[in-house]
Amino acid sequence: MTHAELSEASASALVGHTSGADWLARYSTSLMGVFGTPQRVLVRGAGCLVWDADGKEYLDLLGGIAVNALGHAHPFVTSVISSQLATLGHVSNFFTSPTQIALAEKLLALTHAPAGSKVFFTNSGTEANEAAFKLARRNATGLDGAPRTKIIALEGAFHGRTMGALALTAKEAYRAPFEPLPGGVVHIPFGDVAALEAAIDETVAAVFLEPIQGEAGVRPLPAGYLRAAREATTKAGALLILDEVQTGIGRTGKWLASEDAGIVPDAVTLAKGLGGGFPIGALLTFGEPVSQLLGAGQHGTTFGGNPVATAAALATLHAIESQRVLDNVVAVGEYLRAGLAAIDGVTEVRGVGLLIGFDLDADVAPAVVTAGLDAGFIVNSPGPRTIRLAPPLILTTDQAGAFLAALPAILQTAKDAQ
Numbered sequence: 467m468t469h470a471e472l473s474e475a476s477a478s479a480l481v482g483h484t485s486g487a488d489w490l491a492r493y494s495t496s497l498m499g500v501f502g503t504p505q506r507v508l509v510r511g512a513g514c515l516v517w518d519a520d521g522k523e524y525l526d527l528l529g530g531i532a533v534n535a536l537g538h539a540h541p542f543v544t545s546v547i548s549s550q551l552a553t554l555g556h557v558s559n560f561f562t563s564p565t566q567i568a569l570a571e572k573l574l575a576l577t578h579a580p581a582g583s584k585v586f587f588t589n590s591g592t593e594a595n596e597a598a599f600k601l602a603r604r605n606a607t608g609l610d611g612a613p614r615t616k617i618i619a620l621e622g623a624f625h626g627r628t629m630g631a632l633a634l635t636a637k638e639a640y641r642a643p644f645e646p647l648p649g650g651v652v653h654i655p656f657g658d659v660a661a662l663e664a665a666i667d668e669t670v671a672a673v674f675l676e677p678i679q680g681e682a683g684v685r686p687l688p689a690g691y692l693r694a695a696r697e698a699t700t701k702a703g704a705l706l707i708l709d710e711v712q713t714g715i716g717r718t719g720k721w722l723a724s725e726d727a728g729i730v731p732d733a734v735t736l737a738k739g740l741g742g743g744f745p746i747g748a749l750l751t752f753g754e755p756v757s758q759l760l761g762a763g764q765h766g767t768t769f770g771g772n773p774v775a776t777a778a779a780l781a782t783l784h785a786i787e788s789q790r791v792l793d794n795v796v797a798v799g800e801y802l803r804a805g806l807a808a809i810d811g812v813t814e815v816r817g818v819g820l821l822i823g824f825d826l827d828a829d830v831a832p833a834v835v836t837a838g839l840d841a842g843f844i845v846n847s848p849g850p851r852t853i854r855l856a857p858p859l860i861l862t863t864d865q866a867g868a869f870l871a872a873l874p875a876i877l878q879t880a881k882d883a884q
């Protein structure tokens with residue numbers, strides 16, 4: 467290749483073109499089997515649409531699992547990322563960069579963080595929760611000096627797949643092959659205030675909660691639960707750590723799903739939507755004492771908070787704000803939930819904003835995913851009779867309406883396939 471050819475080459479020119487079936491055969495030869503067989507080979511996206519290697523178009527109602535907040539190939543985000551990469555891409559954490567500092571300030575402002583609050587950047591949600599787990603361990607001697615070994619999480623919780631985050635995750639099938647996991651984590655019944663109050667004492671370092679359990683099928687915590695958790699943890703000197711990796715950054719129509727509870731947690735973890743598709747996560751600590759728990763040298767990352775990732779997040783937050791995307795999330799979310807509730811065979815609709823779960827009257831959710839793809843819609847089944855939608859926050863009412871119109875036939879096809 468000449469220098470000119472190299473400077474113009476795209477990734478698709480580097481890898482070439484072939485059919486979806488051929489790509490998948492090559493996938494199974496060279497990629498580890500942890501994800502099973504991918505559903506499609508996707509090659510291009512624009513807004514809420516994506517196209518596969520065979521040219522078929524899909525309405526993306528999953529958004530890369532609540533990641534592509536502004537859809538695919540958003541021109542502003544793309545331009546900010548490209549120009550940052552062309553200016554300064556990586557510097558290591560021996561140095562900082564203006565985008566890193568500006569993003570930390572922006573996140574603390576959007577979350578109304580009190581004075582003394584701080585940010586630690588990561589590359590993913592599980593890493594943000596690892597950092598939070600280490601923060602909890604530093605509460606081992608307590609803000610009050612008491613020894614603390616226990617961490618509380620909920621049944622159904624999903625906090626990630628690395629060892630610390632996996633210890634917080636409840637699902638036995640994910641945990642069992644990797645035991646022993648970091649100790650001291652106790653899982654208590656979901657949404658049960660009495661169980662929570664009974665579990666919290668002065669040996670508890672932290673309580674980890676998702677305001678809405680995403681992987682468990684979009685299960686919101688009952689009203690009042692977060693407030694009760696705040697009161698009980700404050701009383702016992704335990705940290706209240708909210709995992710908003712899936713629910714944060716506008717997914718529910720608010721910057722944080724926990725906003726409505728009117729509480730200040732000790733820490734919040736973010737990732738998924740934060741970079742608009744670019745990998746970035748964050749741990750936010752609220753107020754001075756908890757923000758001092760991880761001292762110099764006690765945690766680190768090579769890539770975390772790099773100039774490109776933080777520029778991507780700044781661009782995403784700016785576009786969400788300036789294009790009034792949160793209003794769209796509320797309006798289209800309400801429209802979708804009302805439409806879903808009126809469909810035959812849908813027995814329950816849950817969620818807030820554009821994080822939506824609905825249950826079916828039969829165990830056909832995986833077949834609905836397949837029938838949906840054939841009909842040109844990407845959805846997800848977190849359980850045998852549950853469908854999850856986490857589309858780009860810019861989904862239009864027309865696009866949501868197209869899915870609602872197609873869903874009865876998709877459900878019928880799925881049932882016929884059983």
Ligand SMILES: *Cc1c(COP(=O)(O)O)cnc(C)c1O
Binds near residue numbers: 590591593595709737
């Ligand atoms: C996805 C998710 C994680 C893990 O994030 P990764 O970026 O996949 O590591 C953690 N917590 C919640 C609530 C999630 O939805």
